[in-house]
Amino acid sequence: xxxxxxxxxxxxxxxxxxxxxxxxxxxxxxxxxxxxxxxxxxxxxxxxxxxxxxxxxxxxxxxxxxxxxxxxxxxxxxxxxxxxxxxxxxxxxxxxxxxxxxxxxxxxxxxxxxxxxxxxxxxxxxxxxxxxxxxxxxxxxxxxxxxxxxxxxxxxxxxxxxxxxxxxxxxxxxxxxxxxxxxxxxxxxxxxxxxxxxxxxxxxxxxxxxxxxxxxxxxxxxxxxxxxxxxxxxxxxxxxxxxxxxxxxxxxxxx
Numbered sequence: 001x002x003x004x005x006x007x008x009x010x011x012x013x014x015x016x017x018x019x020x021x022x023x024x025x026x027x028x029x030x031x032x033x034x035x036x037x038x039x040x041x042x043x044x045x046x047x048x049x050x051x052x053x054x055x056x057x058x059x060x061x062x063x064x065x066x067x068x069x070x071x072x073x074x075x076x077x078x079x080x081x082x083x084x085x086x087x088x089x090x091x092x093x094x095x096x097x098x099x100x101x102x103x104x105x106x107x108x109x110x111x112x113x114x115x116x117x118x119x120x121x122x123x124x125x126x127x128x129x130x131x132x133x134x135x136x137x138x139x140x141x142x143x144x145x146x147x148x149x150x151x152x153x154x155x156x157x158x159x160x161x162x163x164x165x166x167x168x169x170x171x172x173x174x175x176x177x178x179x180x181x182x183x184x185x186x187x188x189x190x191x192x193x194x195x196x197x198x199x200x201x202x203x204x205x206x207x208x209x210x211x212x213x214x215x216x217x218x219x220x221x222x223x224x225x226x227x228x229x230x231x232x233x234x235x236x237x238x239x240x241x242x243x244x245x246x247x248x249x250x251x252x253x254x255x
């Protein structure tokens with residue numbers, strides 16, 4: 001297991017936050033303080049991201065999930081509420097079926113459970129672009145998809161968007177490619193049916209990267225799962241932090 005960078009704040013039941021591809025734990029800067037009013041919040045950088053170690057590839061989703069399991073065992077020692085967005089949402093699904101003893105509940109936000117041939121081809125194009133030209137080759141298109149046009153147009157958000165763009169550009173391109181290749185292998189359609197813990201699925205109504213229909217499919221595959229929506233594009237916790245935190249808080253406290 002690589003050395004993982006993490007931050008812990010607050011007191012109470014432990015909530016672990018897993019970020020999206022190409023980002024780091026700062027993705028949760030708006031949401032973490034809101035959750036820390038009620039919970040102990042543990043957010044971390046996944047392997048190859050942020051300040052965590054970047055071992056050479058190849059990576060697998062199972063390895064990324066086992067990283068999360070190792071962190072939970074070492075830093076918590078009991079089951080947690082696991083919240084994952086995008087790539088982190090893939091991990092939330094697999095963690096709940098692969099390590100059920102470590103999970104009290106999961107929040108699966110703005111992600112997929114598998115990729116079609118068309119989506120797979122887009123992933124391959126992204127991988128080849130980064131291999132050839134580095135992170136700048138995909139940065140602008142990725143940042144545009146993260147937020148709605150209205151969020152981009154509001155100059156009050158310019159500094160935050162620029163900071164997240166910098167995180168993406170600073171991501172190790174080899175680790176990014178290795179993580180992309182792990183991601184496109186995802187297929188949790190069968191394993192999701194084994195998830196037994198409470199589950200909340202969150203969709204962004206303007207999310208082109210993870211359309212509502214995919215989140216509806218995930219919710220339908222998990223017994224008893226609840227589906228909620230945010231008026232946001234792909235990074236709902238940044239665009240709608242109050243609403244995102246409220247959904248998570250109510251879900252956990254209602255168990």
